[in-house]
Amino acid sequence: MELPAFTPAQESLFLTLGGRALDSRLPHPFLGDTMADEVLGRTGYDLTTLPPLRTRSPDARTKVFDIAVRAKRLDEVVRGFVARHPDAVVVDLGAGLDGRIFRVAPPPTVDWYDVDLPEVIALREQVVPHHAHAHVISADVTDESWLDALPADRPAVIVADGLIAFLPQDGVVSLFNRLTGHFPGGELAFNAYTTVAVWATTHLGSYAAIGGAVVNPGSNDPHAPERWAPALKLVEEILLTRAPELAAMPLSGRLAARAIAWNAWLSRMSGTSVLRFRF
Ligand SMILES: C[S@@+](CC[C@H](N)C(=O)[O-])C[C@H]1O[C@@H](n2cnc3c(N)ncnc32)[C@H](O)[C@@H]1O
Numbered sequence: 001m002e003l004p005a006f007t008p009a010q011e012s013l014f015l016t017l018g019g020r021a022l023d024s025r026l027p028h029p030f031l032g033d034t035m036a037d038e039v040l041g042r043t044g045y046d047l048t049t050l051p052p053l054r055t056r057s058p059d060a061r062t063k064v065f066d067i068a069v070r071a072k073r074l075d076e077v078v079r080g081f082v083a084r085h086p087d088a089v090v091v092d093l094g095a096g097l098d099g100r101i102f103r104v105a106p107p108p109t110v111d112w113y114d115v116d117l118p119e120v121i122a123l124r125e126q127v128v129p130h131h132a133h134a135h136v137i138s139a140d141v142t143d144e145s146w147l148d149a150l151p152a153d154r155p156a157v158i159v160a161d162g163l164i165a166f167l168p169q170d171g172v173v174s175l176f177n178r179l180t181g182h183f184p185g186g187e188l189a190f191n192a193y194t195t196v197a198v199w200a201t202t203h204l205g206s207y208a209a210i211g212g213a214v215v216n217p218g219s220n221d222p223h224a225p226e227r228w229a230p231a232l233k234l235v236e237e238i239l240l241t242r243a244p245e246l247a248a249m250p251l252s253g254r255l256a257a258r259a260i261a262w263n264a265w266l267s268r269m270s271g272t273s274v275l276r277f278r279f
Contacts, residue, residue, distance in 0.1 A: 009210070030248070078104050088186070089157075116136075117138070166216070191274050
């Protein structure tokens with residue numbers, strides 16, 4: 001199909017979609033999202049144009065581990081929340097072409113909102129299968145008004161997978177305050193970007209296609225969002241250097257993770273983490 005001319009921030013959705021698609025082709029996938037591969041196929045996007053998915057490692061597991069396992073952790077946050085709150089609202093911020101609702105399979109009493117920029121939502125509607133309880137919202141998440149369309153009287157679980165790096169810091173602060181003010185209570189979970197991760201995406205040649213779109217300065221303190229939005233309370237920091245799925249990684253990956261997993265700061269600064277907050 002003819003793909004729209006995306007901005008680098010929008011184009012980044014192919015990195016995460018592609019990572020999940022490649023994961024699903026592994027003999028023993030970490031996430032196993034075969035729909036990601038189908039959606040990717042419908043777009044006709046050429047993954048070889050994305051250097052981070054073309055690492056020199058001959059073993060595909062090392063390319064997809066972070067993307068697949070962080071998606072799995074975020075799925076678990078949503079699945080756990082909707083099991084406890086069957087009347088919940090789920091909000092996936094910067095959803096891209098992710099079919100998370102199909103992986104989570106929430107009860108039919110849940111309403112699910114996938115939010116992304118209009119150009120992305122237009123493509124999403126062509127290539128991601130429709131789900132009876134899913135709604136799409138075409139909006140810049142930092143805009144003030146899109147939340148008005150969502151119910152304000154139900155508990156909410158809000159996730160952002162691969163989004164925060166593309167938002168200016170004042171946009172993140174006001175977004176978190178608006179989210180926690182809109183819903184009576186809930187959870188917010190996202191993969192964090194440290195200053196090291198931001199430096200890497202903005203300076204390493206392999207991220208040149210999207211690095212220019214990274215505007216967030218990053219944060220090295222998992223408690224920092226509690227200061228940005230006082231309603232937030234950190235529940236857990238999930239460090240992927242300690243993920244049980246590492247047991248299925250090649251020896252080099254297991255040894256590298258083991259060398260830093262003992263220390264939370266090292267794990268945070270050199271690996272992927274998911275932060276889960278209650279409000
Ligand atoms: C790395 S992709 C992740 C997509 C999806 N969450 C996934 O895991 O495949 C980042 C997504 O954030 C979206 N995005 C970036 N800035 C945004 C903004 N200000 N408002 C809404 N979406 C935004 C992009 O369009 C893109 O789809």
